[in-house]
Each structure stands twice: as structure tokens, then as C-alpha cells.
Amino acid sequence: MNNDIKEVLYSKEQIAEVTKKLGKQITKDFEGKNPLVVCVLKGAVMFTTDIIREIDTYLELDFMDVSSYGEGTESSGEVKIIKDLDTSVTGRDVLIVEDIIDTGRTLQRLVELFKHRNAKSVKICTLLDKPERRVEGVKPDYVGFEVPNEFVVGYGLDFAGRYRNLGYVGILKPEVYEG
């Protein structure tokens, strides 16, 4: 599996360091707010479980499964809700945790949905931001790294369901896409 990677962009250590830094900021900003942390499945699982352990305030955790990429590397444009939250967001300070913002469609849809459900506030924390590809105006509040316009995998991010279990974020070799 590691042989399929052309370049490591962010190592395990770099990810841990940035996660710690973001956790400190979030701790300060959410003190006393008992936020509802929303992990966007499946890609954000690793980042969420790591970052919540760096946040030193009371919080609650819930999961939402949305998908727009299917098997490939291009967004279908349609954001499907596969699993909704179990918790009501009404009157809550919501912190959405994502692995990556690319076109912004997924987060645009989620922010609109939570506002429509009368969340008190909606903030976004993403490990990776790829601003070059944005088609929606969403802006994250907490960002780990800005990534170049490349399809990245690892640390939760997949290609055709694979590579989520890499400990780092990297770029795939082109021959892997081409089959």
C-alpha cells in the first residue's frame, strides 16, 4: 500500500502537532459552550478522534454520514445524507469536523442544514483545505493545512475505499488512478 504513494505531504508527526495547536484554540473558543462536535463520516473519523482528545472542555459527539465522491476522484455535485445525526442541533453550538474541504459542496449543505434546524452557531474545523477547487463560498474557522490541487489520500481520506488507514497524508502515483 505504501508503495502506491508518490509523495508524503504531511507526516504523522506534523498532523499530531497541528491537531494539538487547533485543539488548544478550540478549547479557548468553546469554553463553557458544551459544543456538539459533528464528525463527517467516513473521512473525518481519524481527525475527529484525535482532535477531541486535544480539546479540554465538555463536549458531545455525534456522527453524520454524507457522500458525494462515490468511487472516483470527482465530486458528483450531489451531496447525499446517508446517516443523519441522533442529536438535535437546535440551540446548540455546533463544531463540524472534516478531513478536507475541496469544492465546499459537502460543508455548504451541512451548514445550511444545521442553520435551518436552528443551531445557535456553526463552526468548521478541517484538517485540510484545498481552496483552489472551491465552487461554494464556505470558509473554515480552523484549518490544519492548505493543500495543493491534488487528490490526496491517507489519515481517513480514501481512493475507491482504500488508503484510509495510512497514518500520513500523501499523493497517489498516477498509475494507481489509471489502473
Ligand SMILES: O=P(O)(O)OC[C@H]1O[C@H](OP(=O)(O)OP(=O)(O)O)[C@H](O)[C@@H]1O
Ligand atoms: O468539499 P467537497 O468537494 O464536498 O469534498 C469534501 C468531502 O469529500 C470527502 O468525502 P466523501 O464524499 O469522499 O465521503 P467519505 O468521507 O465517506 O470518503 C471528504 O471527507 C469531505 O466530506
Ligand SMILES: Nc1nc2[nH]cnc2c(=O)[nH]1
Ligand atoms: N481522498 C480524497 N477525498 C476527497 N474529497 C474531496 N477532495 C478529496 C481529496 O483530495 N482526496
